[in-house]
Amino acid sequence: MQDAKKVQLPLQTVSLVLGFMVWVILSSLMPYIKEDIELTSSQLAWVTAVPVLIGSVMRIPYGYWTNRHGARRLFMISFALLLAPVFWVSRADSFGDLIVGGAFLGIGGAVFSVGVTSLPKYYPKERHGFVNGIYGIGNLGTAISAFGAPALASSIGWSRTVMLYSVALVLLAGCNFLLGDRKETPVRTPIMEQIKAVSRSEKLWFLCLFYFLTFGSFVAFTVYLPNFLVSHFDLDKVDAGMRTAGFIALATAMRPIGGWLGDRYNPFKILMLVFAGLTAAAILLSFSPSIALYTVGCLTVALCAGTGNGTIFKLVPLYFTKQAGIANGMISAMGGLGGFFPPLLLTAIYGLTGQYSIGFMALAQIALASFVLVNWMFFQDKLTLSAHVLENTIEAILITDTNGVITSVNPAFTAITGYSADEAVGRKPSILKSGKQDKGFYDEMWRSLREKGYWQGEIWNRRKNGEIYLEWLSVTAIRNEAEEVKNYAGMFSDIGSNRRTVEG
Template sequence: MFKKVQLPLQTTNLIVGFMVWVILSSLLTFIMEDINITPQQASWVTAVPVILGSVLRVPMGYLTNVFGARKLFMISFILLLFPVYYISIANSFMDLIIGGLFIGIGGAVFSVGVTSLPKYYAKEKHGFVNGIYGAGNIGTAITAFAAPVIAGQIGWSLTVQLYMVLLAIFVVANFFLGDKKEEMKVKASLIEQIKGVYRDEKLWLFSLFYFITFGSFVAFTVYLPNFLVNNFGLDSVDAGVRTAGFIALTTFLRPLGGWLADRFKPFVILMYVFGIFTIAALILSFAPSIGLYTVGTLAIAIAGGIGNGVIFKLVPMYFNKQAGIANGIVAAMGGLGGFFPPLMLTTLYSVTGHYAIGFMALSQVALASLILVIWMYFNKRLALSDEILNTTPLGMMVTNKKGKIIKINPAFTELTGYSEEEAIGNNPNMLSSDKHTNDFYDNMWDNLNRHGFWQGEIWNKRKNGEFYLEFLTINALRDDAGEVTQYAGVFSDITDKG
């Protein structure tokens, strides 16, 4: 029973955590009526919760594998009671900063579920499961939509205190429904686990990609309510509804991204994601009307939602044994991706009077990420080719069109006795046994030129002078213009069969 309930329980836990995480950004227009703060200070108030919500994700992922999701969620929600209450009685900018810093715990709980839930499912379902869990982002939409409406009726202070009741309910829910026997496998310390992954370039590339996809989600979540009010003159409730729509679209597309990554090539999907990001951010950089601004923002929502789902399919795929710490690091980078943009946009606006440079920067970073994804995709294919080349029992060699050997595999050395240093730059006739006539070789080249391949039995000689019979296949490799660029030979020793 406990195992079956973990996905819905942990997903609702994330909803609650994210609801708390964005209290300040959702209610800031109400708070500013009672507490006198500048626009620059307001940007800090909305950005500060992201700091702890990001940094804590690294130890949260690790601690989940040590203590289990049940304990981590319970402790997190108990700790959140204090900053939530402190915010509800705040009367200064510094009160909001202190309370905001510690409600970052609500965003940090993300690492708990993405580390815990894959333990309950087969690998081919990890993308979809993490996508479902990630849909807990909808918590930000719930707060963005509901908090301003409630605050309009009972005031922002009492609205914030209502979240304490919600947190208490979920402390109890996790106590009774959390998995008390969750499997723990961690033996290495946090530092040892970080050392085990930090040199892997894929970790930092995934972090960059999540920095953009999830970072944009967080940034737009905290930036849109005030921007829509100040820039387009919308009222607070209307701005909240539009922000909630952005959040909902991004959130509901996250499981789709995970599902697509389970069934298709994740890197190809990411190419489309960053292509859309590049174009959408470019549109926003021209400070368009509310109509075009909506189109650009919704495109960001679509790409971000799908991209978020895809990335958390890739992380456990490449870091299966260090999933907790890798999830934490990537998730932390995504959170930090939501910290800097609102501050940067506010600063740029105060200096230039518009947000164009900030969105242009997002466009260029997205374009760079697109290039990196393409590089990773083809690099993976090359790595797969090298693995096949190095592990196959068949001898392989590749020559240029002039017949000079440019690549061999370990099986070539084992079958012929020639090392890579001895073979590279040499000619395949170094293997000649002199048992075949010139007509035999003329016929071989005639078939290669006319049909693009030759296949048959041929006597060759090893380095030690021993003759052996091999079954050889030669293929002519051509470029897009149809010109031969290389020849690839694959052979096996059939002396005993002969």
């Protein structure tokens, strides 16, 4: 049983490599296919985009089915089903044939949801980012097709090249049958119940946007580059394929690094750098630079997109422990859709204006908006943590403004004093005065606050029911960046009851 678990990461990663190889057959071989099948620029864009669309949408049920039936069955069935569209595409002689075959090739992209849902079951949370990053190396399948398929097609023709994929599909289906985990823990929550549970979270939609941008950039450039480099820079087909493969290889290599960085450091800070880099790269590309600067821009996109792809899935199990399958499916589906729309948009923009600049500027704006949202989530996360500490600490806490009016209290304050938040907020801490300290005591307290910024010591206070108790009180002046006092925070505990317990 333990051996079966150990083999799942390499087995599922290799399975994803093959799935992605099949997913991008059409875009990888398009320079050859369009020589035999006459296609308009619009038809060409649709042929390469349809597998991306179907593969993206199918990721949602694939995440759910993986939880119910396990990765072994999903990979086996998927590879068996892909044999039919591979054969169909190899015999295609029209735009309609390519669309029909391409729709079913989308299964190759949908299998991405299998591993990101299955593999975290075998590892502790602190390794989820790195594990999903290793699995994401399966993106290398697109590089293998982008580089290898054109090289083969130049020797044996594109039709025979497509048919060779069926051999790999049969082999990997057999490997999953023999080595896949037959006892993977199932999750049987109904799909609509899971969708409703996760869709209410704003964090899900932010992660969807981020992955729409990072994985979408990766897929869109993978689909768009081979044909663009040939038509725009007059490169030969094999050279264009090698450059596209280089883009894919860099993005793929950065994925586990992004996952590792997400495990080791704050993932929000990593994403800030990712979206800042994507913004700069997209602005550079929008100026239609020379091939040298264009290469710099594309490689920066690969660097940032790959890092972001690995980091984002570190956040999923942190927010969606019980609905990880459906959350992974929805987020990865949005990533795939991010690869569907840009090539169509770029084609439409090029048809209207004769250039791609507007499309790249749109990418820069979305990346900049994502940068702003990540910053907001980062500080929101810190505020949420602070709120949880405030709510759950056993010490009573009250916050006042500079006039000494209470603005906030925590549940422990109510437990010790008897005053609810509604009763305390808007009033002054003098509601707790016992009368056992004279004016000099409080004058000394305020002198210490003004000079040192804090005061602490024992003080007698009175509960709502009139009972007098002894507490240990710490008061701290809270200053802003200009060193101006904006609030006072008091933290106290009932030490009188503790003393009575010890003495008793």
